[in-house]
Amino acid sequence: MFILMFVVKMMKYISQAFWLLLFIPVLAFAQTPQEKEKYVMFDDLYKAKQYEKAIPPLNWFLKNKPDFHKNIYIKGYNLYHNLVKETSDAQQKAQYQDKALEIYDMRVKHFGEEAKVMNQKGHYAFFYWGSRPDKVDDLFKLYTKIIALNGNNTYYRSVSNYMYMVSQQYRKGNITGKEVVDTYDKLTSIINANMPKYPQHWTEVKNYVDDTFKKIIRSKSKEGKPMLSCEFVNLYYMPDYHKNPHDIETIKEIMRLLIEIRKTNPSAPCGQDSTFAIMSEKLFKATPTYEGALLIISIYKKQKNYAKVEELMDQLPELAKTSKEKASAYYTIAKAKRRKGNKTSARSFALKAAAADAKFAPKAYNLIGDMYYNSGQICTNKNPVLNRAVYIAAYEMYQKAGNAAKMAKAKVQCPDIVDAHTYGMQKGQLISVGCWIGGKVKLMLR
Structure with a gap:
């Protein structure tokens, strides 16, 4: 019993020491008694989940000591994320959401790691701003920045979210068809880079991005014209080809778009001229x-x-x-x-x-x-039985094909039983076909 009590007591001391070690490194950054006091107050209230009361000491650091420690910002936006969950007031919720996202930007300003922090901000921003009309454009700008900063390290959900926003922006007329295609290519590159490592997540993303892109390029304007058209390719892509007609990547892009155009509109004039043939052959020779x-x-x-x-x-x-x-x-x-x-x-x-x-x-x-x-007219023989051997050969091929209709058609043309008796031939005996067909067949009579 004594040993058990001793172990419990030691575990308590170890636990306290552990949390003290976690706390001391941050507290060590405090250079004045006021900073120590404010941090202890903030940290205690945060741990006690008294988030509203923790706001004043948090604001003090954000205003007076913004470079104190990045832990202030991590706890700061988590504090507001929790307040978002706790409040049911729509106006208050929106204020908390905006403040949480603002703190991500403040962290970047004072502690860097922009790509990583923006990736994290994007996760929450999509849920906070996605349904707010006044924030849709800001959200799109944020995600454009996230993709540019992170590239292949972008969170997989952010790729899907961004494609959704691209669709929104195109429908509103805020981006061009060329920007849609360029963005799709960029996202596809990110997906392909990550697919081998996490196929389950990225396959789902790929399907969504591909489906959304197809819907966009097949959508029609008020005038009834699809986004992706011959005019689109001629306007945005052919000038690049004419500048460098041997650039395989440009040719690949043009070919991909032309094939997509022909899928939706087989009568489209592009993709039928000599330029298309030349590009196709260049691409074929390269790959x-x-x-x-x-x-x-x-x-x-x-x-x-x-x-x-x-x-x-x-x-x-x-x-x-x-x-x-x-x-x-x-x-x-x-x-x-x-x-x-x-x-x-x-x-x-x-x-x-x-x-x-x-x-x-x-x-x-x-x-x-x-x-x-059809060789019955050219494969002739003076012997009327052998003259019709080609039809027996045809019958056998139709039989292999399982084509009953053509088997019946060929059988009608087989040798006559009277001719077979006249020439001393019997059903089932092997006869030569001759001509270009060659080989032997079993005599079949009609």
């Missing part, structure tokens, strides 16, 4: 991608530059990153080869497409089946 190749192919198709189309198509399989992309690449080449009349090569690429991704197999086998079926 070859599957999507980039498809984009340039579509441009050159419209321009009927088929030599370029074929050149780029051949690169698609190498650029493909997934089995789906690879199958799509092979299938695209197969269709192009078929249009040029190169049936053997078209079949080869169609089979590669089927092998790359099972989901593409039906399309690939249908393509081959169509080529076989």
Whole structure:
């Protein structure tokens, strides 16, 4: 029992000593008896949660000894945060809110650490000023400063909050479309820098920022015009491109905007001219991608530059990153080869497409089946049974594709039973197809 009492007593002394050590460093900054007296009074009232009574000694320091210790400011704005929670009077609450936020600025003035302190101020400012019409513009200026000061160290919630305010400011006509795009790019850069470290928080932020940006650029003015348009790109971005036509970052930005414009307005005139094609090719050469190749192919198709189309198509399989992309690449080449009349090569690429991704197999086998079926006029034979072997080959391809309608269509063209008997052939025996198709099929009769 004695030992227990001794331990309890010692713990009490240790606890008191601990708090005294925390208190002494701040008190050590007091150079006069008045400063010591005021600090002890302020600290005691603050710890006792008598926040209203703690205001006079706090104000004394803010007025007479603003460089006493930064702890004064930390406790000062926390004091007012607590008063905000305690009061239900709207006018009084607003005064407390403003005073709390003012003390953050005073701390910066006397103790620096502006980026860090503004980050903290922004957290409260959004809740204090966000619903106050007289403070909306001040809040936007504050957040603009926070983003500029902190960059990649900005709190994740501040990034979402700022994008919300950007939307507000644009709707009010206080910022331009160019400023919206520039801000979005800046916030996206911050998000990308932080995503690997804290994916859970930053994924949510990214989704919100992206969705808000899309809503802004697709919103329409009173005249019914969307913010993002060909005129917008020509006015704000093309001059930069013409100054430095080899700047890949500028080209990337223009391409991203043009693609977004075409999504919302497929008939938009921008993105269809030779300048767009040149920019696309420059970007593709700098960073070859599957999507980039498809984009340039579509441009050159419209321009009927088929030599370029074929050149780029051949690169698609190498650029493909997934089995789906690879199958799509092979299938695209197969269709192009078929249009040029190169049936053997078209079949080869169609089979590669089927092998790359099972989901593409039906399309690939249908393509081959169509080529076989349409070869009935060129793959002829004096033997009427062999003359129709191509249709059996087509039937087999349609069967692989699961296309019952085309299977029925091909079966109607299969060899006649009378011709088979005349030439001594029986159902099920292997017969040569010949022509470019080659191989053998089991005789099928109609």
